[in-house]
Amino acid sequence: MDGFFGAFAVAIHAVWSDSGYFVMNMNNIIMMIVGAVLLYLAIGKGFEPLLLTPIAFGCILANIPNNGFDEGVMNAISMGIHMEIFPPLIFMGVGAMTDFGPLIANPNTLLLGAAAQFGVFVALYGAMAMGFTSSQAAAIGIIGGADGPTAIYLATKLAPEILGAIAVAAYSYMSLVPLIQPPVMRLLTTKKEREIQMGQMRHVSKFEKIVFPIVTTIAISLLLPAISSLIGMLMLGNLFRESCVTDRLSDTAQNALINTVTIFLALGTGLTMSGDAFLKLATIKIIVLGLVAFIVGTAAGVLLGKVMCYLSGGKINPLIGSAGVSAVPMAARVSQIEGQKAKPGNYLLMHAMGPNVAGVIGTAVAAGTMLAMFGG
Amino acid sequence: MDGFFGAFAVAIHAVWSDSGYFVMNMNNIIMMIVGAVLLYLAIGKGFEPLLLTPIAFGCILANIPNNGFDEGVMNAISMGIHMEIFPPLIFMGVGAMTDFGPLIANPNTLLLGAAAQFGVFVALYGAMAMGFTSSQAAAIGIIGGADGPTAIYLATKLAPEILGAIAVAAYSYMSLVPLIQPPVMRLLTTKKEREIQMGQMRHVSKFEKIVFPIVTTIAISLLLPAISSLIGMLMLGNLFRESCVTDRLSDTAQNALINTVTIFLALGTGLTMSGDAFLKLATIKIIVLGLVAFIVGTAAGVLLGKVMCYLSGGKINPLIGSAGVSAVPMAARVSQIEGQKAKPGNYLLMHAMGPNVAGVIGTAVAAGTMLAMFGG
Amino acid sequence: MDGFFGAFAVAIHAVWSDSGYFVMNMNNIIMMIVGAVLLYLAIGKGFEPLLLTPIAFGCILANIPNNGFDEGVMNAISMGIHMEIFPPLIFMGVGAMTDFGPLIANPNTLLLGAAAQFGVFVALYGAMAMGFTSSQAAAIGIIGGADGPTAIYLATKLAPEILGAIAVAAYSYMSLVPLIQPPVMRLLTTKKEREIQMGQMRHVSKFEKIVFPIVTTIAISLLLPAISSLIGMLMLGNLFRESCVTDRLSDTAQNALINTVTIFLALGTGLTMSGDAFLKLATIKIIVLGLVAFIVGTAAGVLLGKVMCYLSGGKINPLIGSAGVSAVPMAARVSQIEGQKAKPGNYLLMHAMGPNVAGVIGTAVAAGTMLAMFGG
C-alpha cells in the first residue's frame, strides 16, 4: 500500500512538473493578460472583433508552455501564415465585397488614397531613425496603411520576427479610427470646409466596373510584380462580384472562404505572440510608430483634400481625404459623421468611399514599392 | 487480322490482370461487406449517418486493390488525419454549436462528467490485461468517452495502427447510446429516483458565458498542454458563439468548415480500414472493450448521480448522470426519455445537458492525462 | 541636391528595370490578349463563366513577369493541381448535384454514354497520327469527353505540359455545345426521327438511388483502379444527396466546397498558361483535335441513338444520343431544344438526362482505360 501511494505521488508530481503551471514564466503571464485585454476590447468594446478575437485567443494559446504547436493543426495554420497563403485569399473576399464604383466615378480620389500613404513612409522614416532595419521599418510603416492583410503579407515577407506586434497594432488602430481621426480632421479644416456639400456622383456602367479590375491588375502587377498575388486576388474577387455571372464564386469568396481564412490568419497571427518574442522595447516602439503613421496619414489625406477643394473651386469637401487611409468602411463613415456634425443633412459617405477603396490599392502599391526596394 | 485479335486479347487480359477483380483477396471482400453493413446502419437505421456514411464509403474504397491512394486527394486527406489537423477543427465547430449554459448554471454536473470517464479507464485496464500496449490501451479506452474527434485525436497520437477500429467502435456505440444506456440506467435506479423532478435552472449571464471558455482554456491547457489544441479550438468556437460579435465566424465554423472537415476526417478514417489491418483478433477485442467502456461509463455516471441525489436531499435525478458519457445530445435525450417514462411531464433535458457537455471536457481531460502518461 | 536627384533617378530606373513592363516579351502580351478574349467569352457571352473567368484571369497573371508565383498562395494552388487534389473534390460536388434517376430508369442510355466516347478515341488516334506521344494523345482525346475535371485529372497524370491547352479547349467547347451539336444532330437524323415522343419514365425507388452509387463505385473501381478516386468521390457525393440523412454534407459539397475548389482549380489551370508553354503549334493542334472529338462524339451518340430507335421499334428519339457527350446539363438541353423545334411540345429533357449523366461515367471510364494503358 505504501508502494501504491508512493507511485501515486510520483505520478501526480510528474504531471504537475510537466504542466504549464510549473514551467510558465512571467512573460507568459503578461501575454495572457494582454490577450485578455485584447479580448475585452474585441468583445466588450466591439473593436474589430472578427480579427481581434482570434488574434487574442491565439496570443493566449501561444503562451501555454509545451503546447506542442510545432505539430498538428496549429502548426499547419502557422505554415499557412509563413507561406503567405492567407492574405491574398482574404483579399479575394474583400474584392468580392468591395464596390469600386465611387472610385471609378471620381478617379481623382485615387490621389487622396495616395496621400494617405504618407503616414506609411513617415513611420518608415521614424523606424529607421529609431534603429530598425530598413526591412523592419517598411513592415512597421505599413501599419499606417490600415489594411490588415497587406500589413501581414508585407511583415511575413520582410520581417516575420515582428509580425505579431505589427498585426496587433494594425488591427487595433483600425478599430480606433473613430477615435483617432476626428480630432485631426477638425484641427486641419475650417467649419466652412466641413460644410461643403458634394454633388451627385455620375453613373458608372457595368462595362467600366468589369474592365476596371482587369486593367488595374495588369497595370499594377506589371509595374510591381511583388504584389501581383495581392492585387490579382483582390481584383479577381471584384471581377466575380461585378461580372454577375459568377455569383456562386463571389458568394463563397465573401463568406465561407474569407471566414475560414480569417479564423486561420488571425489565430495564426496570435500564435506568433509568444511572450519572449513580443515583450520587447521594439513592440512599444512599433505601437507608437503605428499611431504616428495613422495620424500623419489622416492629416496628409485631409491636407490634399484641402488642396483639391481649392483647385476644384470649393466642390470637394476635404473631410473625405481622411478616408484615404482605408480601414474600409469605418474611415468613410467617420468622414460622413464629421460632415453631418458640421452641417446636418450633409451626405458624404459615397464620396468618401472613393478615397476609402483607393486607400486599399494605395497601401498595396506602397507595399509593392517597398518590396521592390527591400525585398528579395 | 490474327495479329489484331491477338493484340486485342493481350490488351484485354492485361487490363483484367491489373484490375482489382484479379488481385482482390478475401479480406477485401469481407471489408466491403463490413462497409456495406455500416452504410446500412448509417442510412437505413440512421446511426450517426454524418460520420458513418463517409467512414463506410472510405472503408470500401480502401479495399479496392491498386487504388493509387498513396497520391492525390486521398493521400492528402490521409495526411490531414496523420498530421492531427482535423479533430481540433471539428471541435471548433462543436464549440460553436454548444451551449455551456447548463454546465455553468450547475457546476456540480462537471463531477458527473468526470465519473462517466470511469469507463475509459476500466477499458484501459482491460486492454492492458488483454495484452495491448499501454498506448494502445489508452486509445482503446477513450472509446468509452463517446467523443469521436477526441478518440481519433488520441488514437492518431498513441496508436495509429488501430485508428480504424477505434473510430468505428466509437461512432457505432455513440449511435447505439439509446439502446445501450436505458437498461443500465433502470437497473441502477429505483422508480422513485427516476421520478425526481428537478427545479428551474438559474439564469446564466452573458458575462459568465464569455469568460467561461477563456478561463477554461487557460486552466486546462496549462495543466495538460497535450490537449491545448483540442480544448483551445473547442473553446474558441464557443467564444465565437457567445461573444455575439463574431457571428460570421461562428456560422462558418459550425457549417461550411465543420462539414468539410467532417467529410475529410470520416473518409480518411475509413481509408485506414484496409482488410489486412482491420481483420485481426485485436479488432474484435477493441469492439468488446468499447462496449464495456460505454456500459461502465454509464453506470458510473448514474451511481455518482445517486450519491449526489442523496447528498442534495433528493433534489438531483440520478438519470442525468448517464448523460456524462457525452455523445451530445443523444445521451441527454435518453435521460429525458427515461425520466418521462417514470413520470410523464418530468423534464430533465436541460439538466442532463450539463453532464452531457461536461463529458466532452471530461473526455478531453482524460485524453490529456493519458497523453501526459504515455505520450511522446 | 545633385546627389539627391541622382539617387532618385537611379531608384526610379531600378524599379522600372525590375518591372514587368521592361521584361515582358511578345508571348506575354499575346497571352494577356488571349486572357482578355476568354474573359469576354466568359462574361460577355456567358460561356462557362464559372470556369473560364478564373482560368482567363490566371492566364493573365501567369504572364506577369517576375510575379513570384513560385511561392505563396499561387504556388499552393499550383501544387494542389499538380497533386491531383482538386478534380475529385469537384466531382464530389457534381455527384451531390446529379440525379442519376433517369439513368437508372433507363439503363440502355449507358450505351449512348459509351458511344459518345468514340470522339475521345478518334481524337486520340488523330493526335498519335499527328506525332503526339500516346500519353499526350490520350489527354488530348479526353477533351471530347466534355468533362472538365476528368480532363484535368487525366492531363495532370499523363501530360501536365499541355494541361493549360487541354483545359481551355475542354471548357471552351463545353460552352459551345449549343453551337457545335445542332448541325451534326440535324445532319444525321430525319425530321420524323426528331419528332419521336418518348413515353413517361418509370419511377425509381429510393433504394435503387442509394444502392446505385455504392455498387457502381465498387464495380468500376475494381476494374479500373486508376480512376477510383474520381468515381469514388462522384458517387460519395451522390450518396450524400440520395441518402437524405447527410444533407449537411451534401449541401457543403455542392456549395462552399465545390465553389472554393472551382476557384482554385480554374485559377491554377490558368496559371499553367504562360506564353512560352502555351504558344506553340501543339496548342492549335490540340484545339482542332478537341473540336473533332466533340463533333465525332456527338455524331456517334446520335448514330447509336438511331440504332436504338430502330431496335426499339421507334420508341427512342435519336436526338437524346448527342447528350451522351455529357457537358451536363447543356447537351441535354440541346436535345430538348432540337426535339421541340421538330415538334412543339416534344419533351425530351428528362430522357436526355440519362445519356447525359452516363456520359460523365463514360468519360471517367475512358480515362481509366487510357490510364491502364499509358499510365505509370
Place this chain on the structure above:
Amino acid sequence: MHGTQDPLLIMIINMAIVFAVLFGLSLVIRVIKYINDIVYESKKTAAEGTATVVKPAQAPASPVPVAVPAAAPLDMENKTLVAVITTAIMAYGYKDVKIRSITKKA
C-alpha cells in the same frame, strides 16, 4: 498491352472496354431493380400479414423511434406549411416549384 503503339488498335481496345464496362453497369442496374422489386414485394406482403403483431411489440423496446417523432412534429408542421405554400404558388401559375427551406430565425 503496355507496349501497343498502333493507334487504331488502341482506339478499338479502349472503345471496346468502355462499351463493355458501361454495358456491364447497365446489367448491374437491372439487378438492383430486380432486388428492389423482390424486397418491396416481400415487405408489402410482410406488412399486410404481421403489421398488427409486430408494431406494438417493437415500440417499447426502442426509444429511438420515440425521439424521432419528438423532432418530427415541428418538422411536419413545416412540411405542411411548405405543402400549403407550394400549392399556393402553383395556383399562382408556377408549375414546378420546390421550396428548399423555410427558416425561422430565433
Place this chain on the structure above:
Amino acid sequence: MHGTQDPLLIMIINMAIVFAVLFGLSLVIRVIKYINDIVYESKKTAAEGTATVVKPAQAPASPVPVAVPAAAPLDMENKTLVAVITTAIMAYGYKDVKIRSITKKA
C-alpha cells in the same frame, strides 16, 4: 510516472486527475459567478447613481458602442420590416424588388 505499467495504478491515477481537474473547473465556474455578481451589482448601483451623468458624457466620445446595441435587437425587427417594405414597394409599382439589407448607418 512514465515508467508505471501497473494497469490498476494507471487507472486510479488517471481517474484521480480527471476528477481533480473537473472539480477544479467547477470551482473556477463558481469564481466566475462570484465576479459576475460583484460586477453586476456594482454596475447596477453605478447605473442608478450616475446614469444621467455618464451617458451624455460618453456618447459623443465613442460612436462605436452606440452602433453595437443599435444593431442587435433590430435584427428581427428588420426582417419584418424588409417584408413590409418589399410589399409596399411592390404596391408602388416595382415588380422585382429584393431588399438585400436594411442598414442603419451609425
Place this chain on the structure above:
Amino acid sequence: MHGTQDPLLIMIINMAIVFAVLFGLSLVIRVIKYINDIVYESKKTAAEGTATVVKPAQAPASPVPVAVPAAAPLDMENKTLVAVITTAIMAYGYKDVKIRSITKKA
C-alpha cells in the same frame, strides 16, 4: 537603388512612386470611361439602325442567348414571388420567416 539607406530619400522615392502609380491608374480609369462612351454610343446607333435586321438572323443560330434571357427574367419573377409568399406566410402567423430559395425542378 537596393543600396540606398538614407531614410529621407527612401521616403521620398516611395511616396513619388505611389503617387505616380495611383495617378497613372486614374488616367487608366479615364481611358476606360472614354472607351465605354464610344462603345455605348456606337452600340446605341447600331441598335437603332439594325435592330430589326440583326436580331431575327442571330436567334436561330445561337440557343445560348435564348437560354440566358430565359433564365434572367424568371429570376426576377422569383424574387417578386418570394416577397409575396413571405407576406402570405407572415399573415399565416409565422413572424420571422425567411425563404432561402424557391427552386423550379427541371
